[in-house]
Structures are given as structure tokens and as C-alpha cells.
Amino acid sequence: MGLTERKxxxxxxxxxxxxxxxxxILLKHGKEGxxxxxxxxxxxxxPATIYLYxxxxxxxxxxxxxMGFMLMNKYMLHAFAETDPIKRIHSIGNAYVxxxxxxxxxxxxxxxxxxxxKHIEKCMEDWDEGMAMFNFLAITCKExxxxxxxxxxxxxxxxLQLWSCVHGLVNLAQSERLEIVERNQTKELIAKTLDSMLISIFKR
Amino acid sequence: MGLTERKxxxxxxxxxxxxxxxxxILLKHGKEGxxxxxxxxxxxxxPATIYLYxxxxxxxxxxxxxMGFMLMNKYMLHAFAETDPIKRIHSIGNAYVxxxxxxxxxxxxxxxxxxxxKHIEKCMEDWDEGMAMFNFLAITCKExxxxxxxxxxxxxxxxLQLWSCVHGLVNLAQSERLEIVERNQTKELIAKTLDSMLISIFKR
DNA sequence: CAAAAATAATAAACACTGTTCAGTTTATCA
DNA sequence: TGATAAACTGAACAGTGTTTATTATTTTTG
Structure with a gap:
């Protein structure tokens, strides 16, 4: 019977x-809204209906x-295609930021x-997309x-070092802490800092 | 008249x-509580009384x-006393984390x-303790x-690179993302990563 | 000292929030 | 058609930040 299916x-x-x-609503009013x-x-x-689903x-x-990770994956497509590990790390970093x-x-x-x-006890399964991305980075690092x-x-x-760097940078940018360092041109500031990070690790 | 003073x-x-x-309450129930x-x-x-003050x-x-920055300053005392700039950066990083x-x-x-x-428009004045700390780090970097x-x-x-690194690391640790990388021994993981960060910038 | 002015404190309301549960409406099946 | 099951909701609970009209207290002044 196709009825239950349609249901x-x-x-x-x-x-x-x-x-x-x-x-x-998220895109219009943010997480808080x-x-x-x-x-x-x-x-x-x-409102009660929502709790039925x-x-x-x-x-x-x-x-x-x-859904967010699916969008992020699109940003990473270019990085996925890169064969040279160091170039790939650069690509990942740029895409992440x-x-x-x-x-x-x-x-x-x-x-x-x-x-x-915290929703599900084992965040390993819960955050599998995040973990997959980290593992991809780790493999690239190994190479x-x-x-x-x-x-x-x-x-x-x-x-982890790379992740911390870009995560910290994005975070500081989003909470408007970068305007302390440089009032305008924060975009350039971010690009410069990201470059400096990658250079200091792989020395060009 | 000393009355207004007492008032x-x-x-x-x-x-x-x-x-x-x-x-x-902050220390017992966190920011959300x-x-x-x-x-x-x-x-x-x-509750209305609070709005009078x-x-x-x-x-x-x-x-x-x-108040938080005053507490943080205590963690930084050792770093403030250090004269060698590279050692001082190490000290600041460790204290920060x-x-x-x-x-x-x-x-x-x-x-x-x-x-x-966002409370006051110009965050420069609003976040002056944070700015002071960043400037101290920047001066040390110059040295x-x-x-x-x-x-x-x-x-x-x-x-900014250094700040992003430690900020990102602390952030990932606090939101329990590090347990993805290593289930236990996150403390050791953090220490290792911090070391790796500083070494890669100053090469020992 | 008593009356007036100033200060301090609050109860109650407003507009929100997530969540639950007793009902009501709607659809399905015998 | 009548019983059963599924879908849905109104209203409430316990919170949240904030405002305002009102009351109680203190201080100042005539």
C-alpha cells in the first residue's frame, strides 16, 4: 500500500x-534571532506542532x-582537487577563512x-562532517x-595547529576584535595574517 | 558637606x-545562567532596582x-617580568592558554x-584592557x-597571528572540539600544539 | 517641627523565549 | 456510519530583559 509512503x-x-x-530566519536574524x-x-x-517533528x-x-557543512564543502571543492599537499593546505586555509x-x-x-x-552524548557521531574535514586536513598534513x-x-x-589558526582568525574577525588592530582594511589584514601563518609553518 | 559623599x-x-x-552567578552558572x-x-x-544602578x-x-581582565593580568605577571622578547612571547602564550x-x-x-x-560605539575605548594587552604583545613582537x-x-x-593561534586553540578546547582529535589527554594535546605553534614561528 | 521636594525601591506589566499537555479537529479504516 | 488513530493547537508554565506608575523613605526647606 502506497498510503503509508505518501504519509x-x-x-x-x-x-x-x-x-x-x-x-x-537564521540568515535574516542570526543565531540569536x-x-x-x-x-x-x-x-x-x-509552535507545538514543531515538537511533533x-x-x-x-x-x-x-x-x-x-546544511552548513554542505555549504562549506562547496568552498572546499577547489582544495579537494589540488594534488600537491602544501598547495592543498593553502587552499583549505583560504577556503575556510x-x-x-x-x-x-x-x-x-x-x-x-x-x-x-552536547545534543547527543558522543559528539564523534554527531559532528561527523566536522570530523571528516579535520581528517582530510590531517591526511594532507601527513603528506x-x-x-x-x-x-x-x-x-x-x-x-590542529592549522585549524586553531584559521578558527581563531575567523572568530576574532567575526566578533569585531580585529578593528582593534586595524580600524579599516580588516580584509587585507586577514589575508596578510593567513599568509603569514602558512609561510611560518611551511616557509614558503 | 560629607553627606553627599556618604550617599x-x-x-x-x-x-x-x-x-x-x-x-x-557567572562562576556558578556560566554566562547563559x-x-x-x-x-x-x-x-x-x-529586578527594577538594578536598573537604577x-x-x-x-x-x-x-x-x-x-574584572576578567584584572584576573588575566595576574596570569601575565610572569610574562611582564621577562626581558627576552622570544621568551616573553612564549610566556604570554602559555599564560593566555x-x-x-x-x-x-x-x-x-x-x-x-x-x-x-557593541555596547559603546567605539570599541577602542570600550575594550581598552584588551587593546592594552594586544599592544603589549605587538611591542614584544617588534623586539x-x-x-x-x-x-x-x-x-x-x-x-595577530599569535593571538589567533592561542585564541583558536582555547576556543576549540572550550567548545569540546578537541575531543574529536584526541578523546582523552586534551591537556597534553593543547600543550603540544601551543609548543608547535611557537616553534614554527621562531624555530626554537 | 511640619510641609514639600527629592530620592530610593518596587509591583506589575509587556513582549519575548522553549517546552508540555490536555484537548480538539481531521482523516482513516472496519 | 461509527470507532479509531493521527495531526494539530490553545493555553499554560517557568523563564528572560526592560519599563513605568506607584509607594515608601529620606532630605531639605519654610
Whole structure:
């Protein structure tokens, strides 16, 4: 019987509707401005209905996070195609920062809130897209270490080092701390700093 | 007449009372758990009273932020005393990370919320303690560049690079992202990464 | 000292938030 | 058609920051 199927499709449709509304509100009003009630009024349902499709707000945020990683992946496509490990690391770094600067709300959700992590106990499974990206970076680091004969450098440490650098830079930029360093031209400042980071690690 | 003086002292006392209560709640329940109403019940006043002493919640958060910087300064004392610029940078880095890890709530308030920045339009004056610390780092960087004859390195770029590194590392640690890299022994991981960062910039 | 003016404090309300649950409406099936 | 199941919601609960009209207290003045 195709009835139950259609039922499930309907259910999936409303779920999609909720998520699309949530996405729209996120991009318009930011993480703080995203509320269950705003979603409800947007899709013209009662707030209680949303709880029939999602356990709680965190579950919605988590699904949004996954959408964010899909977007981030698009920024990484160029890096994925690069064969030379050092060039690939440069490419990843640039893509990461570009994504962060151009998608503040997504980045905020994906990297700046602990809620999605705590939702399910084992964040390993919960944050698998994030982990996949880190592993890709780590593999690239391993290749780079081998190519440059950098002995005494653990790839996971190097990967974490790189991640911290770009994450910190994006973070400082987003919370407007960079305007302390340089009032205007923050974009140039970011580019320069990112360059300096990569150069100091791989010395050109 | 000493009466107005006493009045002002009384006023200052209640202000102090409010801030102490706020601090206590911050340390017990974190940034999210800190509310005007909780402060009010703690000091046994009505919530409205608090608005006679502070413009809004942000003003309280901002004053707490300043308290946080005073605490951070204590962590930096050792670094302030160091004369060798490279050693001083190491010392600053270690102190920064130590402070961040041992004082999550303070750090969160000082470096992870944009609210205190937006409170007054010119964040330069608003965040003067933060700026002072950055300038101290930048001066140290200048000395280090001169000592190591690292031409082509701008001190403010280098300072920002260092700041991004430690800030990113502390941030990832606090939001429990490091457990992706290494389930246990995150402390060792942080120490190793910090070392690697400093070595890669100054090559031992 | 009493009346007036200034100060201090608050209760109550407003507009929000996430979440739950007892009901009501709607659709399905025998 | 009547019973059952699924979908949906109104209203409430316990919070949040903030404002305003009102009351209580203190100080100043005539």
C-alpha cells in the first residue's frame, strides 16, 4: 500500500518546511534571532506542532549545522582537487577563512556553539562532517610532512595547529576584535595574517 | 558637606553588591545562567532596582569583563617580568592558554561575546584592557623581530597571528572540539600544539 | 517641627523565549 | 456510519530583559 509512503512523504515535507523556515530566519536574524515561535509563525503552524517533528530546538540547530557543512564543502571543492599537499593546505586555509567571513551565521552555528555538540552524548557521531574535514586536513598534513621531510612533526598536531589558526582568525574577525588592530582594511589584514601563518609553518 | 559623599559611597556599595552577585552567578552558572532576576534575588532587591544602578545588562557584563581582565593580568605577571622578547612571547602564550582553560566563564565573556563590544560605539575605548594587552604583545613582537632579524615581518601581523593561534586553540578546547582529535589527554594535546605553534614561528 | 521636594525601591506589566499537555479537529479504516 | 488513530493547537508554565506608575523613605526647606 502506497498510503503509508505518501504519509511519510508528507511528514518529510513538513520537516523540510520547518528547516527551510529555520534557515531563512537564521540568515535574516542570526543565531540569536532564531526561535521556535518565529519558525511556527513563518510556516503558519502552532509552535507545538514543531515538537511533533523535532525533539527540541537543538535537533533543529543540528540539522541546520549539517546544511552548513554542505555549504562549506562547496568552498572546499577547489582544495579537494589540488594534488600537491602544501598547495592543498593553502587552499583549505583560504577556503575556510573565506567561508567563515562570508557566512557568519552558518559559521557561528557550526563552530561557535556548544549546544549541537552536547545534543547527543558522543559528539564523534554527531559532528561527523566536522570530523571528516579535520581528517582530510590531517591526511594532507601527513603528506606535507613527508614531502618536506619535516621530522618530529605529528600530523594531527599540525592539523590542529592549522585549524586553531584559521578558527581563531575567523572568530576574532567575526566578533569585531580585529578593528582593534586595524580600524579599516580588516580584509587585507586577514589575508596578510593567513599568509603569514602558512609561510611560518611551511616557509614558503 | 560629607553627606553627599556618604550617599555616593552607599550608591557605590550597592553597585559593588550587584557586581559581586553577578560574578558569583557567572562562576556558578556560566554566562547563559547569569540573569538580572537571579542577581536581584541574590542581593534581595527587586529586578527594577538594578536598573537604577546600571543602564542595562550589557553594562554589567562589561564591568564583569573588566574584572576578567584584572584576573588575566595576574596570569601575565610572569610574562611582564621577562626581558627576552622570544621568551616573553612564549610566556604570554602559555599564560593566555592557561587563563583560558582555567577560567572558561571569564574567557567566554571577554573574548566570545560580541555584546560587550557593541555596547559603546567605539570599541577602542570600550575594550581598552584588551587593546592594552594586544599592544603589549605587538611591542614584544617588534623586539623579537629585531632580535632575530626577521625582515619582512610586520609586528602587528605577527601579533595577530599569535593571538589567533592561542585564541583558536582555547576556543576549540572550550567548545569540546578537541575531543574529536584526541578523546582523552586534551591537556597534553593543547600543550603540544601551543609548543608547535611557537616553534614554527621562531624555530626554537 | 511640619510641609514639600527629592530620592530610593518596587509591583506589575509587556513582549519575548522553549517546552508540555490536555484537548480538539481531521482523516482513516472496519 | 461509527470507532479509531493521527495531526494539530490553545493555553499554560517557568523563564528572560526592560519599563513605568506607584509607594515608601529620606532630605531639605519654610
Amino acid at each position: 511519510e512523504r508528507d511528514k518529510a515535507e513538513l520537516k523540510e518546511l520547518i528547516l527551510n523556515a529555520a534557515k531563512k 532564531l526561535s521556535i515561535r518565529k519558525i511556527a509563525t513563518t510556516i503558519e503552524y502552532s 523535532f525533539k527540541d530546538k537543538d535537533e533543529i540547530l543540528h540539522e541546520l549545522m549539517e 573565506k567561508f567563515g567571513l562570508e557566512n557568519k551565521d552558518w559559521y557561528d552555528l557550526m563552530f561557535n556553539s556548544d549546544k549541537p555538540m 606535507a610532512i613527508e614531502q618536506l621531510h619535516l621530522r618530529g612533526l605529528e600530523e594531527r598536531i599540525l592539523a | 555616593e559611597r552607599d550608591k557605590a556599595e550597592l553597585k559593588e553588591l550587584i557586581l559581586n552577585a553577578a560574578k558569583k 547569569l540573569s538580572i532576576r537571579k542577581i536581584a534575588t541574590t542581593i534581595e532587591y527587586s 546600571f543602564k542595562d545588562k550589557d553594562e554589567i557584563l562589561h564591568e564583569l569583563m573588566e 592557561k587563563f583560558g582553560l582555567e577560567n572558561k566563564d571569564w574567557y567566554d565573556l571577554m573574548f566570545n561575546s560580541d555584546k560587550p563590544m 623579537a623581530i629585531e632580535q632575530l632579524h626577521l625582515r619582512g615581518l610586520e609586528e602587528r601581523i605577527l601579533a
